[in-house]
Amino acid sequence: MLTSVExxxxxxxxxxxLEKAGFAHTALVEIDKHCCNTLRHNRPGWNVLEEDxxxxxxxxxxxxxxxxxxxxxxxxxFSVAGKQLGEQDERNLFNDAIDIVDxxxxxxxxxxxxxxxxxxxxxxxxxxxKSQLEKLGYKTDWRLxxxxxxxxxxxxPRVVIVAVQKERAEFxxxxxxxxxxPPTVGETLRDxxxxxxxxxxxxxxxxxxxxxxxxVGGSKKHGGPDLGPTRARAAWATLGVEGRTIAxxxxxxxxxxxxxLTVPMVARIQGFPDEWHFTxxxxxxxxxxxxxxxxxxxxxxxxQIAKTLRKRVLRTVRA
Numbered sequence: 001m002l003t004s005v006e007x008x009x010x011x012x013x014x015x016x017x018l019e020k021a022g023f024a025h026t027a028l029v030e031i032d033k034h035c036c037n038t039l040r041h042n043r044p045g046w047n048v049l050e051e052d053x054x055x056x057x058x059x060x061x062x063x064x065x066x067x068x069x070x071x072x073x074x075x076x077x078f079s080v081a082g083k084q085l086g087e088q089d090e091r092n093l094f095n096d097a098i099d100i101v102d103x104x105x106x107x108x109x110x111x112x113x114x115x116x117x118x119x120x121x122x123x124x125x126x127x128x129x130k131s132q133l134e135k136l137g138y139k140t141d142w143r144l145x146x147x148x149x150x151x152x153x154x155x156x157p158r159v160v161i162v163a164v165q166k167e168r169a170e171f172x173x174x175x176x177x178x179x180x181x182p183p184t185v186g187e188t189l190r191d192x193x194x195x196x197x198x199x200x201x202x203x204x205x206x207x208x209x210x211x212x213x214x215x216v217g218g219s220k221k222h223g224g225p226d227l228g229p230t231r232a233r234a235a236w237a238t239l240g241v242e243g244r245t246i247a248x249x250x251x252x253x254x255x256x257x258x259x260x261l262t263v264p265m266v267a268r269i270q271g272f273p274d275e276w277h278f279t280x281x282x283x284x285x286x287x288x289x290x291x292x293x294x295x296x297x298x299x300x301x302x303x304q305i306a307k308t309l310r311k312r313v314l315r316t317v318r319a
Contacts, residue, residue: 001024002023002024003025003026003068004018004024004068007069007070007093008074009028010291010292011035011288012035012039013272015298016272017295018298021299021305022302022306026066027047028046028049030049034284038277038280041277054093065105068108068110069100070110094111105136105137108163108165109133109163111160112160112298126142133163138163138169139166141162148182150296150297150300151178151271153182153187154271156215158297160297162305168308171308171311175301182211184210185208185209186206186209187205192262195250196250204259207240216228217292225245227241237258241260243260245260246286263278270290271294271296
């Protein structure tokens with residue numbers, strides 16, 4: 001069994017994907033207590049460390065020999081919705097991730113971030129990151145992946161950074177997109193919308209015939225249980241969804257007008273299995289879902305990393 005350590009684990013999106021790709025989690029590091037509660041609730045056997053990644057790095061050497069270091073590092077430093085301060089942002093944890101790599105020397109690294117990471121303004125920063133990893137013995141590549149290419153019914157572009165030890169880097173290939181389109185919002189949520197007998201569920205599902213716009217989770221300081229800013233809510237309205245708030249339960253039999261989404265509905269759109277339960281109140285549970293890395297995308301990339309790590313490296317022996 002391949003082993004992994006995940007930092008900034010959130011509510012388990014990437015962890016689920018890694019698990020399905022064949023990785024056993026040695027530790028999951030997450031500072032948010034609500035996310036930690038969700039992880040422990042769903043996987044009591046996981047070693048969930050409720051602490052700052054900067055604290056964890058001081059004993060990262062204890063995990064030397066792991067196969068994969070993974071993480072979804074905070075996105076605000078590179079998000080177009082923020083000030084794009086990059087490495088100057090106090091929330092930037094890339095340098096701390098490099099410190100962990102240096103101390104633990106995993107065989108591979110997988111980091112997820114927002115598409116803004118690829119903006120021209122961060123070119124020098126990306127190259128410096130690549131150089132740092134090269135000095136530690138890794139070859140690094142990154143790619144913008146769309147969740148909809150891997151079965152997720154949502155338009156969700158994310159950058160994934162993969163670094164593999166040089167001697168086996170040639171074996172890594174990015175996952176191929178699915179040959180068919182993901183289900184529409186209507187196809188994805190028809191049964192959940194009809195769960196309380198809503199008579200309009202079938203008609204609604206037929207009209208919600210596109211994939212979802214990007215789910216927006218918001219931050220602790222900003223954003224609540226809604227589907228994002230005005231532009232995002234307008235996109236949801238074209239699918240017949242009221243995006244100003246999240247509903248506590250599906251529409252009843254006689255509901256009129258556009259329905260709202262529930263947390264389980266949003267979780268399914270994000271690619272989570274139905275049995276994965278998000279603990280806490282509605283606002284907090286929704287934020288956990290909205291900030292997650294879709295499990296199917298994590299599984300696709302991690303599956304390729306697993307293949308790479310299992311490859312036998314033939315070494316040339318000099319006479």
